[in-house]
Amino acid sequence: MTPPDEGEPAPGAVDATVLAELGEIELWTTTATLGRGAHDAGRERLDRLSGSLHAAERMRERAGRLAHPAYADFERQLGLDPAVPPTALEREAREVVVTGHLLSRDPSHDVQLAILAEVGVSLGALDARRTRGPWHVRPAARGERWGRRGAAVPVGEVVMADADGPVAPVVGDPPRGLGAGTRARRVVLYAIGVPGMPSWEVSEAVWRAARYLSGH
Structure with missing residues (x-):
């Protein structure tokens, strides 16, 4: 499977053992280069999204979460507590209920937060200098690490991996040094589609995020 063209979402492979255990999950990825402005x-x-207050309303309806309710069921399958948002971005987003504002930080952060507020899809963003496709979902093998020099990955943890090894947990933040930060100019956007979510919603969210970042 070849890496996706710039801005065009492409499906990633999902290991058969993961599908058997967790159901019909999907991986969608693309790359995007930050546009001027x-x-x-x-x-x-x-x-604009803060002014609409839709994010705060949705969060109240979903027990403090902006993400699509299907993510909570998926997190339970993985043994996580869905009452505790698994990403820093979702935890920070809770401030919208108090302040009425979705706070800006950097382009990659902002596009993930905008997509989460608009359609409830949880996006991840990797620094394209730190990863290379094709990307896929599989259980971690013994002895693997996050990136080339990161911490050890627990055997069997479900991860998103690239051609070299694990680069992000299937739920949660990418490890330090792999995620797209303030210095990233080209990013890999990805989203996990979980049972209960239409495939087109997830792929379209990745496509929309790439257009936002590139300025189209």
Whole structure:
């Protein structure tokens, strides 16, 4: 399977043992290069979403979560507590209930937060300098680490991996050094589609995020 073209979402492979255990989950990825003005555009987009108050309303309806309710069921399958948002971005987003504002940080952060607020899809973003496709979902093998020099990955943990090894947990934040931060200019966007979510919603969310970042 070849890496996706710039801005075009592509499905990643999912290991058969993962499908048997967790159901019909999907992986969608694409790459995006930050366009000129991406930071300002992201801040303005979050300002508009904050003004609509839809994010705060949705969070109240979903027990403090912006994400699609299907993610909570998936997290329970993995032994996680869905009452505790698994990403820093979702935890920070809870402030919208108190302040009424979705806070801007950097383009990659802002696009993930905008997509979460708009459609409830949880996106991840990796620094494209730190990973190379094709990307797929599988259990971690013994002795594997996050990236080339990161911490050890527990055997059997379900991960998103690239051509070299694990780069992100299937639920949660990418490890330090692999996630897209303030210095990333080209990013790999990805989303896990879980049972109960239409496939087109997840792939379209990845596509929309790439367009936001590139300025289209």
